[in-house]
Amino acid sequence: MNTCHSKCVLQVAGVTQEYNHKNIIEDIHIHLNQGEFVSILGPSGCGKSTLFNVIAGLLTPEAGKVVVNDKDVTGKTGVVSYMYQKDLLLPWRNVIDNGILPLEIRGIPKKEAREKVKAMLPVFQLEDDGEKYPVQLSGGMKQRVSLLRTTMFSKEIMLLDEPFGGLDAITRLKMQEYLLEILKKIKGSVLFITHDIDEAIFLSDRIYIINGSPAHIVEEMIVPVKHASPQEMMTSEALRQLRSDILKRL
Amino acid sequence: MRKYQNIGDKLIPIIFILAILVLWELVVNLGVVERYILPSPTDIVNALIVNWADIMMHTWVTFFEGMTGLLVAVFLSLIMAVVMDQFPVVKKAIYPVLVISQTVPIIVIAPLLAMWFGFGIAPKIFVVVLVCFFPITVNLIEGLQSVDGELINLVRSMGATKSQIFAKIKFPSALPYFFSGLKIAATYSIMGAVIGEWLGGKAGLGVYMLRARHAFALDLVFASILVIVILSIILFYGIAGIQRALMPWEKLKEELE
Numbered sequence: 001m002n003t004c005h006s007k008c009v010l011q012v013a014g015v016t017q018e019y020n021h022k023n024i025i026e027d028i029h030i031h032l033n034q035g036e037f038v039s040i041l042g043p044s045g046c047g048k049s050t051l052f053n054v055i056a057g058l059l060t061p062e063a064g065k066v067v068v069n070d071k072d073v074t075g076k077t078g079v080v081s082y083m084y085q086k087d088l089l090l091p092w093r094n095v096i097d098n099g100i101l102p103l104e105i106r107g108i109p110k111k112e113a114r115e116k117v118k119a120m121l122p123v124f125q126l127e128d129d130g131e132k133y134p135v136q137l138s139g140g141m142k143q144r145v146s147l148l149r150t151t152m153f154s155k156e157i158m159l160l161d162e163p164f165g166g167l168d169a170i171t172r173l174k175m176q177e178y179l180l181e182i183l184k185k186i187k188g189s190v191l192f193i194t195h196d197i198d199e200a201i202f203l204s205d206r207i208y209i210i211n212g213s214p215a216h217i218v219e220e221m222i223v224p225v226k227h228a229s230p231q232e233m234m235t236s237e238a239l240r241q242l243r244s245d246i247l248k249r250l
Numbered sequence: 251m252r253k254y255q256n257i258g259d260k261l262i263p264i265i266f267i268l269a270i271l272v273l274w275e276l277v278v279n280l281g282v283v284e285r286y287i288l289p290s291p292t293d294i295v296n297a298l299i300v301n302w303a304d305i306m307m308h309t310w311v312t313f314f315e316g317m318t319g320l321l322v323a324v325f326l327s328l329i330m331a332v333v334m335d336q337f338p339v340v341k342k343a344i345y346p347v348l349v350i351s352q353t354v355p356i357i358v359i360a361p362l363l364a365m366w367f368g369f370g371i372a373p374k375i376f377v378v379v380l381v382c383f384f385p386i387t388v389n390l391i392e393g394l395q396s397v398d399g400e401l402i403n404l405v406r407s408m409g410a411t412k413s414q415i416f417a418k419i420k421f422p423s424a425l426p427y428f429f430s431g432l433k434i435a436a437t438y439s440i441m442g443a444v445i446g447e448w449l450g451g452k453a454g455l456g457v458y459m460l461r462a463r464h465a466f467a468l469d470l471v472f473a474s475i476l477v478i479v480i481l482s483i484i485l486f487y488g489i490a491g492i493q494r495a496l497m498p499w500e501k502l503k504e505e506l507e
Contacts, residue, residue: 105414
């Protein structure tokens, strides 16, 4: 399970990144298969976001490389899509025009881009909100729009950096189910950062545990029960075992 | 409740200003202060009506100088702010000079300008540019630099070029700051033109006030001041109106709060 098969869309090989002459992350090896949901679970501030910045091409690592579909894209932007905890919507644009931002940057004419986004609104349960401005939306709705914008850039490889970290617990649970529903429809592959064990177990096919200073991958785990219901989370012996294994590693 | 509160908020300053005007009128009419020292509000309005055509001719000159100077200042500020934002070295070099330039009293600069550029319209416009340039540039540069770094990273991750980041993210983000500066500059613009005219010229409210003062026609001096005040207020609210029209989401935000 540590190797990159033919279905593998993203591979991170031996990435090391320093900041102020100190290694933040060291020798990170991870991969993501097509259609897979993989979480990177670790304590806050351990360097998970640094890893994402390297994958997104915003940082060029000291060592190692990032390979997407067999092509070396280390330090190259515009390859994978990225979603932050903050919605980062543009307050001067309505929902549709926020959605077209990545298409505009790629040079697609506005009119055509708007049609594409409009076609996706029902999938994201935003069909009545296309003309609304971000100030008119709740926190959960804003993250839906942010997710829509993320998928408009690319759904092949999506980096989601604690996307629901800023939401209240109830909205957060709803957004997790919502995310799975969307992914079923659009068939994307997701690399997901979280520090919430239950969130990682509920959403993921696989979990990498990252820890230490400098941070490195300490364990890779397969989730035995996919998208467990709250009852299963409580009762399943396999999940209980998984959770206690994770806790030991954190 | 809220509606009454709003009405109250608007009424309080109006009542206060009216009270001052009534007091002023009484003080003059009761002979506490001589009329040639301080004309009453009705004297001033009267002088304005009687000399309307004359004053409007001069107002037009001042307005033209103010607006031309303001437009030139906006244009220069845009260039300056963009260059300073894109090249930090330029900002480091120029920003302190900008601040120092503001500490030199404009009333000292103006006569020099008259010596260099004569008594035509050019030195007046120059004064306006000098006073308007600073607030617009400083606000705009602050707006451009206060954009969320994660937002910049997000669009960079999408492969955006520098010019795309500027046009789609930075400039729209800075618009509210730009308008704050522009509102201040607009009210300065008329004042700047009047200062320029005060030091010599053929026409404009500053010239007119100077002549009225020499003739001890204080009612005309006050009438000119009234016109300057009204003109500046119109400019201020005119720009605020443009801002609201260009940024409908800001209004939505206010309504929700």
